[in-house]
Amino acid sequence: MKRKTYIHGQLRPAEKLLVYILLGAGAILFAFPLFWMLSTSLKSPGDIHKVPMVWIPAKIQWANYKQIFIDAPMGNYLWNSIWYTGITVVGTVITSSMAAFAFARMKARGSILLFGLVLSTMMIPSQVTLIPQYLLFNKLHWTGTYLPLVIPAFTASAFTIFLMRQFYLGISRELDEAVKIDGGSHFVMYFRILIPLSAPAFATAAILEMMSRWNDLFGPLIYLNDGAKYPLSLGLVNFTAAYGATPWHLLMAASLVAVLPLLIIFFFAQKYFIQGIVISGSKG
Amino acid sequence: MRKLTMEMKREERAFWVFILPWLIGFIVFTGGPILVSLLLSFTEYNVISSPSYIGIDNYSSLFQDKLFYKSLLVTLYYSVMSVPFTIITSLVIAVLLNTKIRGQSLLRTVYYAPSIISGVAVSFLWSWLLNPQFGVVNSLLYDWFGIVGPGWFTSSATVVPSMVLMQLTASGSTMVIFLAALQSLPADLYESASIDGAGRFTKFVKITAPMISPVILFNTIISMIASLQVFTEAYVITKGGPDYNSYFYVYYLFDTAFKQFRMGYASAQAWILFIIIFALTVVSLLASKKFIHYEYDPKK
Numbered sequence: 001m002k003r004k005t006y007i008h009g010q011l012r013p014a015e016k017l018l019v020y021i022l023l024g025a026g027a028i029l030f031a032f033p034l035f036w037m038l039s040t041s042l043k044s045p046g047d048i049h050k051v052p053m054v055w056i057p058a059k060i061q062w063a064n065y066k067q068i069f070i071d072a073p074m075g076n077y078l079w080n081s082i083w084y085t086g087i088t089v090v091g092t093v094i095t096s097s098m099a100a101f102a103f104a105r106m107k108a109r110g111s112i113l114l115f116g117l118v119l120s121t122m123m124i125p126s127q128v129t130l131i132p133q134y135l136l137f138n139k140l141h142w143t144g145t146y147l148p149l150v151i152p153a154f155t156a157s158a159f160t161i162f163l164m165r166q167f168y169l170g171i172s173r174e175l176d177e178a179v180k181i182d183g184g185s186h187f188v189m190y191f192r193i194l195i196p197l198s199a200p201a202f203a204t205a206a207i208l209e210m211m212s213r214w215n216d217l218f219g220p221l222i223y224l225n226d227g228a229k230y231p232l233s234l235g236l237v238n239f240t241a242a243y244g245a246t247p248w249h250l251l252m253a254a255s256l257v258a259v260l261p262l263l264i265i266f267f268f269a270q271k272y273f274i275q276g277i278v279i280s281g282s283k284g
Numbered sequence: 285m286r287k288l289t290m291e292m293k294r295e296e297r298a299f300w301v302f303i304l305p306w307l308i309g310f311i312v313f314t315g316g317p318i319l320v321s322l323l324l325s326f327t328e329y330n331v332i333s334s335p336s337y338i339g340i341d342n343y344s345s346l347f348q349d350k351l352f353y354k355s356l357l358v359t360l361y362y363s364v365m366s367v368p369f370t371i372i373t374s375l376v377i378a379v380l381l382n383t384k385i386r387g388q389s390l391l392r393t394v395y396y397a398p399s400i401i402s403g404v405a406v407s408f409l410w411s412w413l414l415n416p417q418f419g420v421v422n423s424l425l426y427d428w429f430g431i432v433g434p435g436w437f438t439s440s441a442t443v444v445p446s447m448v449l450m451q452l453t454a455s456g457s458t459m460v461i462f463l464a465a466l467q468s469l470p471a472d473l474y475e476s477a478s479i480d481g482a483g484r485f486t487k488f489v490k491i492t493a494p495m496i497s498p499v500i501l502f503n504t505i506i507s508m509i510a511s512l513q514v515f516t517e518a519y520v521i522t523k524g525g526p527d528y529n530s531y532f533y534v535y536y537l538f539d540t541a542f543k544q545f546r547m548g549y550a551s552a553q554a555w556i557l558f559i560i561i562f563a564l565t566v567v568s569l570l571a572s573k574k575f576i577h578y579e580y581d582p583k584k
Binding site: 022124237277 | 292294295296298299300302303305306307308309310312313314316317318320321324331377380381383384385391392393394395396397398400401402403404405406408409410412413415418420423424427452453456457460461464509513515516519520534537538541542547550551553554555557558561562565
């Protein structure tokens with residue numbers, strides 16, 4: 001009998017089975033926490049502490065989701081997170097793309113040095129600039145408002161500049177020349193050529209920025225002190241304060257509300273999430 | 285000197301206009317604050333009265349501050365465990381996902397999706413999963429194996445390992461970077477190795493590992509830097525406890541600056557953190573010179 005030969009990449013049946021078992025077990029492990037969050041959020045308080053464990057509650061408690069909006073200003077938190085994330089993402093992506101365009105396409109004295117500065121600021125931990133920034137915003141009487149969180153977003157981010165510049169370097173220069181011959185300015189070039197061609201770069205940068213803004217606790221924690229102004233991250237931290245013992249079913253419902261918008265967006269724009277992470281990883 | 289043409293001048297002007305938002309931000313929110321932070325670290329400043337110069341007192345006090353050492357130690361302990369944990373887990377998953385199997389893209393999604401959410405909600409989730417009395421992990425340990433589970437976040441010995449374990453579901457973002465690197469490796473190398481009779485393990489050690497070593501280094505440095513700045517998990521789950529065993533460096537800095545309003549002392553803490561991160565990055569880059577294989581460029 002002829003022995004089957006395996007070319008590169010092909011797995012023997014036994015190996016294939018092993019890979020499937022390992023990956024399957026791992027996948028269950030990775031998906032389980034979110035499943036448990038959902039399951040807990042739909043339980044009654046009695047189900048939570050029941051022995052043996054209740055995997056899927058017999059009576060689904062949708063009312064928990066109503067309850068959290070009554071017990072805490074979840075609607076406020078949600079709205080705050082949405083507008084705050086939205087406005088900072090727009091600000092960062094637009095200003096970063098402008099700078100990225102300049103660094104990728106224009107010749108100017110000192111541009112290499114300035115781009116070096118952009119890169120070097122990525123190395124500095126945010127804690128170093130944190131205190132002077134706080135003192136500045138405190139002097140301006142901006143603490144307690146969203147201004148310290150929103151305004152700096154409109155001054156680009158080093159990482160996003162880097163990411164978008166990589167993309168712009170790959171766009172053909174022939175179109176630039178065409179605009180130049182027609183007497184168009186760099187602004188025409190930016191708006192007519194670059195922006196339409198770089199939708200994937202915008203999407204990728206926007207999604208990375210959105211993830212970090214939506215999940216961020218530190219910024220809101222330092223600058224906001226009025227409960228009505230809290231975004232979800234900070235609202236959630238204070239969620240249990242009103243109860244005696246931690247109401248896990250409600251806390252998990254609130255946590256799910258806090259992560260659901262990101263998960264929904266992920267579902268539709270998966271490609272850009274993964275692309276963003278990969279570009280930021282492989283080009284760094 | 286060569287005179288600039290009209291067009292070059294126009295281009296230069298446009299350049300400055302386009303980078304203006306970044307430049308303003310750099311001066312006001314980055315460059316300026318770095319200088320101010322350095323100066324503040326040599327002062328005593330409580331926000332209300334004006335800062336007074338005290339020389340290197342903040343630094344010398346820090347080196348005698350028991351809590352400073354405790355927070356640094358706890359942070360390094362976390363870092364030393366979480367970096368290898370993240371790198372190894374994500375590399376193993378990436379290697380398995382890189383095999384020719386069905387359902388690859390679905391599996392990739394399952395592994396990656398949990399990593400997009402982080403912060404407060406995820407911290408609460410793990411706090412619930414690892415709840416000593418009612419958490420699912422300890423319940424299963426008891427029901428299936430008859431083991432009485434540990435106290436996880438509530439015990440001094442297990443609090444940091446528990447926070448490392450939390451990073452499991454966050455490893456998806458590192459995993460996709462490895463996966464991308466693995467997929468860009470040239471198949472012909474493996475084919476010629478197969479002809480030479482090399483087994484899977486030999487191929488991994490002799491080809492894969494050296495080829496992706498720059499990516500391993502990159503991921504190691506990135507996760508090391510992130511681990512040294514860990515904060516949210518401890519703030520949400522343990523408040524730094526029990527007994528300061530999850531009182532991470534940035535948590536102490538946060539308390540110094542925003543609970544005690546000792547801005548000078550906190551600035552000194554920030555600078556020491558900066559120096560530690562910088563030094564560790566340089567050391568890893570130098571130490572890796574021997575192991576890293578840079579000849580291969582996927583773009584060529």
